[in-house]
Amino acid sequence: MESIRIFSPATVANLSCGFDVLGLCLDTIGDEMIIRKSDKKGIRIIKITGADLPLEIDKNVAGVAALALVNAYETDFGFEIEIRKKIKAGSGIGSSAASAAGAVFGINKLLGEPFSGHELIQYAMKGEALASGNEHADNVAPALLGGFTLVRGYDPLDVIKIKSPEELYVTVLHPHIELKTSEMRAILNPEIKLKNAIRQWGNVGGLVAGLYTSDYDLIGRSLTDYIVEPLRSKFIPGFDQAKKTAIENGALGAGISGSGPSIFTLNKGLKNATSVNDQLKEIYQKNNIPFETYISKVNPDGIRIIE
Template sequence: MESVESKALPHVGKQLKEEVRVFAPATVANVICGYDILGFALDEPGDEVIMRRTKEAGVKIVNIQGDDGRLPWAAEKNTVSASVQNYLELIGRNDIGVEIELFKHMPIGSGLGSSAASTVAGLYAINQLLGQPISQRELLPLAMKGEELACGYPHADNVAPSLLGGFTLVRSYEPLDVIHLPVPANLYCSVIFPHVDVPTRAAREMIRKKVLLKDAVQQWGNIAGLVSGLFMEDYDLISRSMEDVLIEPTRAILIPEFYEMRKIAMSAGALSFGISGSGPSVFSFTTNRELAQEISHKISKHLNAHGIECNTYVSSINSDGPKEI
């Protein structure tokens, strides 16, 4: 994993703060054909962290809200506090003390990068609190370690867009190489989170370890087509390229009404429809907000008719990433 360059790191920046409040956005990872390499940030939902300096050294969580009691409070087990501990060790300032309040405004286990948003909010907050002694991009390996704690695998397709904003491509993991992609001006996203349980670890374990070469070639072509479509603002090419022949056929089994939801979205005029991350959330691209809202409404109505509650979100692509609020 990439580390901060071997240079003399400043212990803290020049403009110290006593307290910061930070929002970090949810993300859609994989983006259908780009398993573990593509992702983009949403305007909503997201998580918030309040962080303040304390006289006593160490990292403590003093409040967690919105998690229904599911998240650990122990500093070494919670992705937010553990990532802050790693940050302080990296800059050589384990003498610093902070306390953390975490506000979950997005569902856990939704496939929308819940752990990533919390981790990114915490890392961005501590870096702001201490005057930004390292760059935002240098926070990325630390955020990936948070993902490893959360789900057992240090992937970047959620934390990269949440931290850097916009649409990101992980070209390589060793060495880590993350690239910003352009976002067409009229690209909107409709997200539906059905209230069903699809654990990330379980969804990852279902994936085939070997694939047919012809399927791999088709997938590579789709990834290249999607990236080209983003650069050229070619919505038709984006639509043609958003097909997953490797992962979706397996993971779709875990999501009730998946193919009916896709039929509804595509019949309404969506550019695409697929699984967000490991699910159960699904998303579609459209070229205007009104159509995205219509698709969300139709799918929500369909799920409710089948006894499945859901959350819906409509968003443009968030180009800002985390921010102080």
């Protein structure tokens, strides 16, 4: 195989209660990437469409992640990367993760898959560090593995894939404002109250249990964030109204996707997901805030090859 064309999906991270440890993979929105072998050693990003992003390897998350991988696996050839961005930067649905994860996935395929999907996460995280200043896996892990993922620990890295219940759908609303991940991390408190930590641990356990048992009510009860959402939600216009309306119209729960500004809801069935989508659109149309919405099942496979 000399070249590969892939779909690298958007993701929803944190899932309210699971800051930096929980994420899921979407199916209906993502970037396209083309990666080719090159006689010239090293990594080159030769083209980016859909976004104004640097081609320099050390300034692009795909380049940083790809370089980390090739430095760990010596070859006598190099790679060229084309990126067709369809996930807006700063949208909160894993734009940087899609680029970083897609780069290492494609190169690994062209190398004959010397690394497992779990092993690729550590290289993709290097790209995330460029974007946010922190090596976190809650977006790149679901992009690479599919489904839901839980990062049990970072030292050493320990990621568990969780299968999604069959009827679970995701609705995402992306208001057209940009919130940089690094800035949204900077507003967080380094210390939290013990009572809030206990509540949050309980919700993480409840959400994981709900996913394994397909207990949709338990999933909904667990989508509560006592730590991050109270600080970040004030930067998202219309958030409180959108969350309240979504739940009143059938959503299991709602919260901030990643660092925002996108808002996600989990829903049982396509009918509820569509109803929530319609209500959220109505709110933002009245507020004159430009936006996009997406409805998606949970993508069970993650990044895929486009034939």
